Amino acid sequence: MTREGPEADLLAMWRIRAFEEKLRELHKAGDLLGSVHLCIGQEAGPVGACAALTEQDALFATYRGHGWAIARGVPLRPLFAELLGRATGVNGGRGGSAYFSAADHGFHGENSIVGGGVSHAVGAALAGRHDGSGRIAMTVFGDGAMNQGAVAEAMNFAAAFDLPVLFLCENNRYSELTPIRDMVRNEALTDRATALGIAATRIDGNDPALVRSTVARYADAARDGRGPAFVELITQRLVGHYIGDVQQYRTRAELEEDGRAEPIARATAALAESGVDTEAIERAARDEVDAAAATALADPPADPATAKEHLYA
């Protein structure tokens, strides 16, 4: 299989989906505790967008961030271990599902405060201007974060100083449990960016190739000193806000429609038509995920004797 193209994208999306589905299993079995926010249905965004980043670039995500970490190249075993409270986790179990980072892999953190990490990306871009690295920063957040004042401040800060920041808004139509359309008068979220002088576009966020090419174009512009950009990825969450959210606020018809629009179903249909063995791709992803989860489950839990370490320098 080639490293780029629809088959590679499908495999990358399946790795995320299989990871998330495994988490659901682990949660049910009682191995995984706490609030867990799955990104099932939203896999095309991270797979497409992370392809536009280089090693030195910074990425700041949200608590629905497992897929972004995986797409950025964070290995699955320490990721499972992190969520399972194991010593071998990317943060030794201190971050958990909603607030881990893996700086060694260019993943500068989830954030469990809605919109809390957006200004960090702006700061990372500011650092890049001064350290000679030419780094750009990407931050991803949901439609709900657009109603946080801190996000508006961060976007204007980047605009005022022409900082190379890519603002990615994953619009899955639900701000946690409430439709975004009920919480705004103007549903065109890109208008917020253009009002600040930031180049903005709204695209199909279920098409990894389109996400990749769009984000790459803005990344190139940012690297050339043309400042920040805003990309709204229209997508959908096939599952609840968190494991256990029964989604009483959504209709069966809507969920069925989303099931047809979601990226893996679409990519599978397209590849099957051209004779690709998509089941083998899914199987490869699941095998990798199962092995990583089994290893992580066998890893030692975080050591209570270390609980006070690393508070200060």
Added chain:
Amino acid sequence: MPELNYAGAVNAALRRCLEELPETLLYGEDVAKPGGVHGVTRRLWKDFGDRVFDTPISESAILGTAVGAAMMGRRPIVEIMWADFFLVALDQLVNQAANIRYVSQGRLAAPLTVRTQQGNSPAACAQHSQNLEALFTHVPGLRVVVPSTPQNAYDSMVSAVYCDDPVVVFDNRTLYLGEKQQVATGGAPAPIGGSTMRRTGAAATVVTWGAMTHRVLAAADRLAEEGTEVTVLETPWLNPFDHEAVHRSVAATGGRLAVVHEANVTGGFGGEVVVRALEAGVLSGRPLRLGAADTRIPAATALAGALIPDTEQILTELRKFTRA
């Protein structure tokens, strides 16, 4: 040694840090071309180019970008123009900066310094008069310092910037244009922490910090004229706090401890100082906590003056305390 007032000493410390540490940045509202609303950062932008810049009136973005830049290896020094303005952006210090090193097991860090100023001054309104240091001492992961003199301000600022933890430096604006003092500017950056014995006396230990130090010293001098000598221990660093020095001093002053701060009493850091001394078993008799009344701060000077301890009230309370 240059003769500097408090504002000049902070300016000199910032200049030194910008010179010695190329990874520093200095930014905030009106800090560059205007030189800061109190003139503290005057002229720095001329010498350090785009490392010193003005920002939008966006406290959350100021603090959040500092966190992000610090995570990527910069050492930002940012200003929150009035401490009261922290309150629109606390997420970035409490939820974000304070967590980064701990949660990432030290793989990431947020070595940033936040400069601000606080306290009451004549006719300042209720939203420009608060003393908020105790909010920050309650947050593990943050360092807190409240200086009182030009030398102290200089040393604290250099130590704060060199420190690899997030540090909040609380000035008091009534000190900025105070008397000039010879300031030693060449020394090696001191580690954070510590305290200063400002005077000694056997009757009691009085712990204080920030602008209140000057009122406490004036009151202690007058008390000495009446024949009662107290020890005044200034503790500019509230995190890390020099509990050991307090306990040593209290043990040497008959177990008598008074704490004086400008912040209101309930939940003030003075309570922590007293309880730690109690736990250490060094107290004898009742301690004294003195601070602003637990109320809002009015603009009219006659009203504000009735609520915040001045030299006269401190003297009265210390007199009662030491003779009890």
